[in-house]
Amino acid sequence: MTSEQIIGKAVPRKEGWDKVTGRAQYIDDITMPGMIYGATVRSSIPRGIIRNITFPPHIPWDEFVIVSASKDIPGKNLITLILDDQPCLADGVVNHPEEPILLLAHSNRYLLRKAVDAVVIEYDPLPAIFTIAESENRAQIIWGTDNIFKTYLVEKGNVDSIWNDAAYIVEGEYTTEAQEQLYIENNGMIAQYDSSHGITVWGSLQCPYYVHKALMMLCNLPEDKVRVVQTETGGAFGGKEEYPSMIAGHAALLAMKSGKPVKIVYDRMEDMTATTKRHPSRTRHRTAVDRNGKILGGEIDFVIDGGAYATLSSVVLSRGTIHAGGPYYWPHIRIRAKAVATNAPPHGAFRGFGAPQSLFAMELHMERIAAAVGISSVEIRKRNFLQPGQTTTTDQVIREPIDLSRLLDRALELSDYQAKKNLFDIHNKTASQKKAIGIAAFLHGAGFTGSGERYLASVVGVEGLPDGRVRVLVSSTEFGQGTKTVLSQIAAETLRLPYEDVEMAQPDTETVPNSGPTVASRTAMVVGKLVQSAARGIMQTLLASGSLNESYSREDFLAACRKYVAEHGELKSWARYEAPPDIFWDDQRYRGEAYAAYAWAVYIAEITLDLATYTVTVDDFVALQEVGKVLHPVLARGQITGGVAQGIGYALYEKVVWNNGRMQNGQMTNYIMPTSADLPPIRVYFEELGNVHGAFGAKGIGELPMDGPAPAIVNAVADAAGVRFNSIPLLPEDIFSVVSAAAEEADHVPQGVR
Amino acid sequence: MSTPPTQCEISMTVNGEKKTVHAFPMARLLDVLREHLRLTGVKEGCGEGECGSCSVLMDGNLVNSCLIPILQTQGSNIVTVEGLAQGPQLEKLQQALLDCGGAQCGICTPGILMAARYLLNRKPRPTLEDIREGLSGNLCRCTGYAQICDAVAEASVRENAL
Numbered sequence A: 001m002t003s004e005q006i007i008g009k010a011v012p013r014k015e016g017w018d019k020v021t022g023r024a025q026y027i028d029d030i031t032m033p034g035m036i037y038g039a040t041v042r043s044s045i046p047r048g049i050i051r052n053i054t055f056p057p058h059i060p061w062d063e064f065v066i067v068s069a070s071k072d073i074p075g076k077n078l079i080t081l082i083l084d085d086q087p088c089l090a091d092g093v094v095n096h097p098e099e100p101i102l103l104l105a106h107s108n109r110y111l112l113r114k115a116v117d118a119v120v121i122e123y124d125p126l127p128a129i130f131t132i133a134e135s136e137n138r139a140q141i142i143w144g145t146d147n148i149f150k151t152y153l154v155e156k157g158n159v160d161s162i163w164n165d166a167a168y169i170v171e172g173e174y175t176t177e178a179q180e181q182l183y184i185e186n187n188g189m190i191a192q193y194d195s196s197h198g199i200t201v202w203g204s205l206q207c208p209y210y211v212h213k214a215l216m217m218l219c220n221l222p223e224d225k226v227r228v229v230q231t232e233t234g235g236a237f238g239g240k241e242e243y244p245s246m247i248a249g250h251a252a253l254l255a256m257k258s259g260k261p262v263k264i265v266y267d268r269m270e271d272m273t274a275t276t277k278r279h280p281s282r283t284r285h286r287t288a289v290d291r292n293g294k295i296l297g298g299e300i301d302f303v304i305d306g307g308a309y310a311t312l313s314s315v316v317l318s319r320g321t322i323h324a325g326g327p328y329y330w331p332h333i334r335i336r337a338k339a340v341a342t343n344a345p346p347h348g349a350f351r352g353f354g355a356p357q358s359l360f361a362m363e364l365h366m367e368r369i370a371a372a373v374g375i376s377s378v379e380i381r382k383r384n385f386l387q388p389g390q391t392t393t394t395d396q397v398i399r400e401p402i403d404l405s406r407l408l409d410r411a412l413e414l415s416d417y418q419a420k421k422n423l424f425d426i427h428n429k430t431a432s433q434k435k436a437i438g439i440a441a442f443l444h445g446a447g448f449t450g451s452g453e454r455y456l457a458s459v460v461g462v463e464g465l466p467d468g469r470v471r472v473l474v475s476s477t478e479f480g481q482g483t484k485t486v487l488s489q490i491a492a493e494t495l496r497l498p499y500e501d502v503e504m505a506q507p508d509t510e511t512v513p514n515s516g517p518t519v520a521s522r523t524a525m526v527v528g529k530l531v532q533s534a535a536r537g538i539m540q541t542l543l544a545s546g547s548l549n550e551s552y553s554r555e556d557f558l559a560a561c562r563k564y565v566a567e568h569g570e571l572k573s574w575a576r577y578e579a580p581p582d583i584f585w586d587d588q589r590y591r592g593e594a595y596a597a598y599a600w601a602v603y604i605a606e607i608t609l610d611l612a613t614y615t616v617t618v619d620d621f622v623a624l625q626e627v628g629k630v631l632h633p634v635l636a637r638g639q640i641t642g643g644v645a646q647g648i649g650y651a652l653y654e655k656v657v658w659n660n661g662r663m664q665n666g667q668m669t670n671y672i673m674p675t676s677a678d679l680p681p682i683r684v685y686f687e688e689l690g691n692v693h694g695a696f697g698a699k700g701i702g703e704l705p706m707d708g709p710a711p712a713i714v715n716a717v718a719d720a721a722g723v724r725f726n727s728i729p730l731l732p733e734d735i736f737s738v739v740s741a742a743a744e745e746a747d748h749v750p751q752g753v754r
Numbered sequence B: 001m002s003t004p005p006t007q008c009e010i011s012m013t014v015n016g017e018k019k020t021v022h023a024f025p026m027a028r029l030l031d032v033l034r035e036h037l038r039l040t041g042v043k044e045g046c047g048e049g050e051c052g053s054c055s056v057l058m059d060g061n062l063v064n065s066c067l068i069p070i071l072q073t074q075g076s077n078i079v080t081v082e083g084l085a086q087g088p089q090l091e092k093l094q095q096a097l098l099d100c101g102g103a104q105c106g107i108c109t110p111g112i113l114m115a116a117r118y119l120l121n122r123k124p125r126p127t128l129e130d131i132r133e134g135l136s137g138n139l140c141r142c143t144g145y146a147q148i149c150d151a152v153a154e155a156s157v158r159e160n161a162l
């Protein structure tokens, strides 16, 4: 493959061969000499004081390694992240079901299981709270002084001035439930300790340096005595962003105490009940609209349930807050946002990171505004779309030449929207299988919010190898999205080398720099750009060395690189993130350039609602987006179809059943995600505007497709049923209860209220 | 506690080779393949027959190896993902999965490949509906299945072009 063909081409996935032959080594595939197994004893109650722990005599406890909070933690009993409020092991009190209390290890996994079940923990239970409403009313204070992890206030213009001019004031309240990431590879880690090298952990994870930092503090070890290596990771979706630090910590404590390598691999139920999920949310809208359907301004109140510890909630809240106004122009707005505590296991990162929640509310609310004004779903959006030169809710000026009305028109055309709508109107008069088609328009910011990238100050390296080829050094991880492939493409294109001449270092904190966490749709745009400049550095060094001239061939490059490495011992080039000078962000007032770039999209879902069974099937799905330059068409399409499938699951299939803060259906048998037989054709289309920020014009793509499916589908279901829905998920029983409640109410309310 | 059962001796053909293992009768085929024979391409996603990551062919049938006690495998013929490609060349199905983007994180891939192999063995020219049905016992959280279905269709074309 010659160099000009690399960006935008479907080169083979770097690690693809290993994956289709079964040779790829995931954490559970790895064993080590003398390795034993670790397991976690967890709380069975949501909140209380641990009174007593007993070890019944039918288990040979002297064969076990036992780690407890009070005796066996060399450093601080913390999983450090943002607020440092989450203990590694509960010490005296528990604040959620499944909270880790004790660690056990043994060479026999079956005996280990028995031992975990045998430990008897007695508690003095304390009253617990489980919902946003219970947290807000503060009957119990379970965190800080007010149950509030974080608040934000976004103010633009003067929202108090607009209500008198409104032709319509439209209000609505929308809620979303938790969602399990359900990567198919359960979480797992192996840790090994010896006093000269310190602690090493291998595992399934997204962010090696998060784990690294957490282990330094927990194990009380210096930087160079903690090493974190990512093994092949079988899906993550945010679910392996923060919790792996906990598991790594547990494995590390057992390894330090036993002196043996310790493997902890969760089974499905432990993974589902004990680890993070998407934050449940509640969004209230109050919007002033003029008689033509133009939004004058409004108030949005956005709340997420963070569970028992702060973990990443403040950051999830931030993204949700900034996306709450959708892709619309708000002359005046006030957004109040807060993350509250409940006695559930902490909710955490999951693809979209707060945005799917607040955008769901926005896109349902747009339908409510359209109905109030008496115009169509299409028209209400066109009259309010953000235009270049206008400002977002945080006062960020849109500089990209995005034309959302055109994007919408194109999606309407691709889905044959109008013709179908007309057809369905006739069809639905007589059929009990109602058909409908729904729209969602949305945006997704790429990279860390606000000053996040500036604080991260990511570093990327590229090194020349003794054989003349190059290797990219990043801690950015591959978990299916194509990190390795896309970053190799960027390096290859920059150096004008064939794709095959670039390899990716395994993410290992001993050998790769901190290129930041692999989250927030930042890898292609932010890290990719740094790979580009580090690669340029290699080229410049070789040019300056005199052994390479500008119009080099592949062979020239390899020869020059070989020579340089032979003479100097190594050839490395580093690039560190520098914020573009025109990016301004005010963390106090939450104003400014929230993201370096946005991806834009319009999704259209066509559904059938069966009024006999209350089941919904999605018949067709059009996903149209503008994500800047598409670096790899096959991987990009895969990101969209995968995200849409998760979004369809979020809307129609996936329901976490809670009982006293514990997930009751922590199995694949009763927490249902879509199968190949459930999904419609997902038709994916890209528009390319180009963008100055990313490498070769790429913006983020990973999270975007999670935002649109749920509102597009629910808008369609509402249309089909002729009633409003305000929440997801919509399983048949949920649809049934809303439809029957509406039918009851119809006896009291005049017709025409939709 | 009851006394632990004694181990049994099981002989089977795995990926074309005769193997004899000693294991507890109720040991799962999944664990025997992964731990005794180090065939770690067979994955555990759920351990309860829901996800299909542990799919293997047993006497030509598609089974979830997490649900099969080793006792039942006496004399059987087992094929795992490691037995698909003989030598350094990928088989057409594997290559098609790679080309079409059907493997993202790759954890479901071995199971998907076995389910697709089983389908194509029975039905060399499956329709899209056949493919969607044939793969419906294998969960994939990454792809939304579209590119997997494309790959199976593509493999069918390539195999029939022989």
Ligand code: FES
Pocket (backbone or CB within 6 Å): B043, B044, B045, B046, B047, B048, B049, B050, B051, B052, B053, B054, B055, B064, B065, B066, B067
């Ligand atoms: S592990 Fe066997 S079906 Fe999931």
Ligand code: FES
Pocket (backbone or CB within 6 Å): A184, A234, A235, A480, B102, B103, B104, B105, B106, B107, B108, B109, B139, B140, B141, B142, B143
């Ligand atoms: S590729 Fe990740 S689960 Fe299928």
